[in-house]
Amino acid sequence: MRPAFTYQALPMRVVFGAGVLAKLPAEIDRLGLRRVLVLSSPEQRDTGRLVADVLGDQTAGVLAEARMHVPVEVADRARDLAAELRADGCVAVGGGSAVGLGKAIALKHGLPLVAVPTTYAGSEMTPVWGLTENGVKRTGRDERVLPRTVVYDPELTLTLPAELSATSGMNAMAHAVEGLYAPDATPVVSLMAEEGVRALAAALPRIAADGGHIDARAEAQYGAWLCGAVLGATTMSLHHKLCHTLGGTLDLPHAQTHTVILPHSLAYNAGSAPRAIAALFRALDASPDPSRALWELAGRLGAPRSLRALGMAREDIPRIVELAITNAYANPRPVTAVAVEALLRAAWAGEPPPSPLGG
Numbered sequence: 001m002r003p004a005f006t007y008q009a010l011p012m013r014v015v016f017g018a019g020v021l022a023k024l025p026a027e028i029d030r031l032g033l034r035r036v037l038v039l040s041s042p043e044q045r046d047t048g049r050l051v052a053d054v055l056g057d058q059t060a061g062v063l064a065e066a067r068m069h070v071p072v073e074v075a076d077r078a079r080d081l082a083a084e085l086r087a088d089g090c091v092a093v094g095g096g097s098a099v100g101l102g103k104a105i106a107l108k109h110g111l112p113l114v115a116v117p118t119t120y121a122g123s124e125m126t127p128v129w130g131l132t133e134n135g136v137k138r139t140g141r142d143e144r145v146l147p148r149t150v151v152y153d154p155e156l157t158l159t160l161p162a163e164l165s166a167t168s169g170m171n172a173m174a175h176a177v178e179g180l181y182a183p184d185a186t187p188v189v190s191l192m193a194e195e196g197v198r199a200l201a202a203a204l205p206r207i208a209a210d211g212g213h214i215d216a217r218a219e220a221q222y223g224a225w226l227c228g229a230v231l232g233a234t235t236m237s238l239h240h241k242l243c244h245t246l247g248g249t250l251d252l253p254h255a256q257t258h259t260v261i262l263p264h265s266l267a268y269n270a271g272s273a274p275r276a277i278a279a280l281f282r283a284l285d286a287s288p289d290p291s292r293a294l295w296e297l298a299g300r301l302g303a304p305r306s307l308r309a310l311g312m313a314r315e316d317i318p319r320i321v322e323l324a325i326t327n328a329y330a331n332p333r334p335v336t337a338v339a340v341e342a343l344l345r346a347a348w349a350g351e352p353p354p355s356p357l358g359g
């Protein structure tokens with residue numbers, strides 16, 4: 001029987017397409033904003049400047065200080081700069097780090113946010129914020145941090161390096177995979193998840209072959225939008241818990257960790273999530289084993305497939321198991337220490353995920 005559900009849409013405007021950055025000034029006008037502070041990471045200062053140039057006299061300034069995990073000092077400095085420059089909003093240009101900074105400013109200081117994403121991480125589609133103070137990262141959900149408008153221009157992703165294109169794309173697919181078996185999954189969000197995985201699985205090998213392929217870039221960003229929307233609409237499970245634990249405890253890199261863990265976390269849940277597996281059969285054209293297909297896709301993309309390659313020591317496995325099973329997220333299959341340890345051992349060594357057929 002079809003499971004009961006409750007669906008709540010998030011109030012967001014999305015403008016998508018190659019060259020749509022040119023529409024950003026009109027989008028800023030539409031929100032009634034006059035002068036915005038452009039936020040980027042230090043590495044993307046030039047992209048921040050490009051966006052500031054497009055905005056012309058709607059730009060108050062550029063702050064190129066976004067960093068992973070959003071240190072509270074950077075959010076406060078951005079607030080002070082915004083006040084000094086009389087900015088009335090922010091435009092975050094970049095990946096999850098830049099968007100995360102914009103969200104922190106929206107949360108703490110009430111400045112409206114417009115996002116111009118340049119990776120596939122998906123933060124721009126979620127009400128989830130993070131803020132690091134005295135070395136401790138807090139996270140929460142709050143609709144005030146949602147970007148008012150998201151401008152997806154695939155031309156801005158042409159410079160995303162090959163490895164980050166692959167791993168960021170797999171990071172996006174992880175949101176969709178977990179959305180398919182989430183306790184609050186809904187039919188419309190599951191359609192988005194399936195289509196998001198299909199689009200990314202088709203686009204990423206084309207990007208690996210030619211990072212300058214604008215059609216493939218557009219397809220990947222379309223998939224990333226859908227996967228990000230799934231992340232914003234559903235509750236994540238064991239996969240995200242493991243990645244948050246590995247990132248928070250061992251400082252492993254975000255997108256790469258998602259890439260290594262995804263085939264294994266899907267294999268862990270496969271027997272308890274038949275609807276999700278059926279959707280992934282279709283999306284990946286991979287019957288009977290979508291987890292193996294994801295592992296092979298990572299290999300074809302030249303992405304890392306072992307935690308060892310990310311610098312994790314084998315001796316850290318028991319500590320991660322303990323943290324992962326403490327306050328475990330809702331998960332289709334019960335989360336046990338023995339099974340999670342087996343998962344992590346295989347992921348650490350770079351082995352393929354166990355087959356649902358055995359052997």
Ligand code: NAD
Pocket residue numbers: 041042043044067068069094095096097098100118119120121122123124126127128129130156157158159160161164168231254255
């Ligand atoms: P990131 O934003 O840290 O970017 C990684 C690097 O890639 C940076 O140096 C950046 O400057 C560079 N980069 C980005 N786009 C580029 C481009 N087009 N060309 C060249 N270089 C480019 O990494 P990310 O993976 O996008 O985001 C990870 C962070 O986002 C993590 O802190 C994660 O916790 C957070 N996140 C939050 C949510 C949420 O819902 N709150 C969702 C996903 C990720």
